[in-house]
Amino acid sequence: MSKKIFSSLYFKVLVGIALGIAFGFISPDVAVKLKPLGDAFINLIKMIITPVIFCTVVVGIARMDSLKAVGRVGGKTLLYFEVVTTIALFIGLVVVHFVQPGAGIHADPATMDASSLGKLAHAKAQTTMDFVMGIIPHSVIGAFADGNLLQVLLFSVLFGMSLSHMSGKPKDAILGTLERFGNALLGVVNLIMKLAPVGAFGAITFTIGKYGIGALASLGKLVLCLYTTSALFVIVVLGLICKVSGINLWQLICYMKEEIFITLGTASTEAVLPRSMEKMEALGIQKSVVGLVFPTGYSFNLDGAAIYLTMAASFIAQAMDIHLDTTHQLTLMLILLLTSKGGAGVAGAALIALAATLSATNIIPVVGMTLVIGIDRILNEMRAVVNLIGNCVATVAIGRWEKAVDLERANSVLRGEIDIDHALNNADARNDLTEAMVETQPCK
Numbered sequence: 001m002s003k004k005i006f007s008s009l010y011f012k013v014l015v016g017i018a019l020g021i022a023f024g025f026i027s028p029d030v031a032v033k034l035k036p037l038g039d040a041f042i043n044l045i046k047m048i049i050t051p052v053i054f055c056t057v058v059v060g061i062a063r064m065d066s067l068k069a070v071g072r073v074g075g076k077t078l079l080y081f082e083v084v085t086t087i088a089l090f091i092g093l094v095v096v097h098f099v100q101p102g103a104g105i106h107a108d109p110a111t112m113d114a115s116s117l118g119k120l121a122h123a124k125a126q127t128t129m130d131f132v133m134g135i136i137p138h139s140v141i142g143a144f145a146d147g148n149l150l151q152v153l154l155f156s157v158l159f160g161m162s163l164s165h166m167s168g169k170p171k172d173a174i175l176g177t178l179e180r181f182g183n184a185l186l187g188v189v190n191l192i193m194k195l196a197p198v199g200a201f202g203a204i205t206f207t208i209g210k211y212g213i214g215a216l217a218s219l220g221k222l223v224l225c226l227y228t229t230s231a232l233f234v235i236v237v238l239g240l241i242c243k244v245s246g247i248n249l250w251q252l253i254c255y256m257k258e259e260i261f262i263t264l265g266t267a268s269t270e271a272v273l274p275r276s277m278e279k280m281e282a283l284g285i286q287k288s289v290v291g292l293v294f295p296t297g298y299s300f301n302l303d304g305a306a307i308y309l310t311m312a313a314s315f316i317a318q319a320m321d322i323h324l325d326t327t328h329q330l331t332l333m334l335i336l337l338l339t340s341k342g343g344a345g346v347a348g349a350a351l352i353a354l355a356a357t358l359s360a361t362n363i364i365p366v367v368g369m370t371l372v373i374g375i376d377r378i379l380n381e382m383r384a385v386v387n388l389i390g391n392c393v394a395t396v397a398i399g400r401w402e403k404a405v406d407l408e409r410a411n412s413v414l415r416g417e418i419d420i421d422h423a424l425n426n427a428d429a430r431n432d433l434t435e436a437m438v439e440t441q442p443c444k
Helices: 001-008 008-025 026-032 033-064 069-100 114-124 126-135 140-146 149-164 168-193 197-216 222-245 249-254 257-266 270-281 288-302 302-318 324-340 349-361 366-371 374-401 407-414 421-424
Strands: none
Touching: 001 197, 008 026, 008 257, 026 197, 033 140, 033 149, 033 168, 033 197, 033 257, 033 270, 033 288, 033 407, 069 149, 069 288, 069 302, 069 324, 069 374, 126 149, 140 149, 149 168, 149 197, 149 288, 149 302, 168 270, 197 257, 222 249, 222 302, 222 374, 249 257, 249 374, 249 407, 257 270, 270 288, 270 374, 288 374, 302 324, 302 349, 302 366, 302 374, 324 349, 366 374, 374 421
16 A cells, blocks of 8 residues: 555655755755746646547537536536625635734835736736637637637537537447547647656746745745635535535545645646546546636636735735725625636736726726735646636536536545556546446545
8 A cells, every 4th residue: 555655646746845945945046047846847737638628529519418407507607606706706815804904014015116017017807808819729729729618618529519519420429530640639638647746846846946935934824815705615615615525625635635735735626627637526526527627727716826916906006004994895706706617727817807906996096016026926826726626616516516426436536446547547448437446545
């Protein structure tokens, strides 16, 4: 058993994170120069994300019983995302209102240097129409080249719907080709994932070397407040959703531990998107549900980012002695419902949303972001992890809502009674995960 742990990916990633933290403290100047290690790993994953999503969504939709089911799943997904994201925004707003982490700082906007914000200082909140138009690509090739998940998802859904109208050998030939191509892509993902410990090391050592413990100590109350609130949101809100869905939250977290540690180290959920979708399917959730829910969640279901945005905006207001009454707080929350959407899971994406939010309020100066920009990377690690867990829970919940998940199989996998890792890492076994029935030690 111990040999299996030492050879596992999550243990290697943990070692990479630990070494990265130590190296960042010992030699910060050299640590900052190792940032390309983390960036290279994330870029390797990003190059494969869009074709993986295309194959998964197209095959899933083409095999659905009817096109009405596509619209039904999509509608339920968006409704779920809006409700849960609103809850996350509300919780963040309530906690920061009572804890007051920014009180007593008395920051003067006249003394702040906006040059450190760069383009963020000029960020503007997009309108609803801008957001909708941004989902439609100028060209299909451009959507794939730019890695725009929503645009690729839109084309994939349309292509899958078109394919579902076909019949006979032409349809079978296209589906068979896409399935084989998708399996080959997942093989590439598994090869890239071997570099995850190196990527986690490079990303975390850069964070420690660049910002150090000083920034963490000076704004420790905000960091502690965000981490505690995020943990409570996962345990209480997502835990309740899991219970209603018929699974155990802790077992799900254990099942996704490799992806969670990689996300923690790289501060990016994109680094684990293909692998996470594959593991959701391995739970017994229909491919069509996974393909629609999981990538859509990367723009619409950012629970961690929602908590961060309300807390960061309120923290800046408190630090600058700006009083936000109930009307201002409700206005802020409504603006965040729009600006929190559209994130692509990349480290630092929430900063753009925060800048756009402050710009739209006309109450809190955008220059106030200089108070939190130094610890944004530290905060981003937690919000990325919460985003990932939130999308996993959402996929299970929508699957249960649609009766598109084998609950008995899912719980067997989560209890460790089915060894999924063997099938996921073995090309020959990937097509038939149910054959991988071996006794393994469940997560405790």
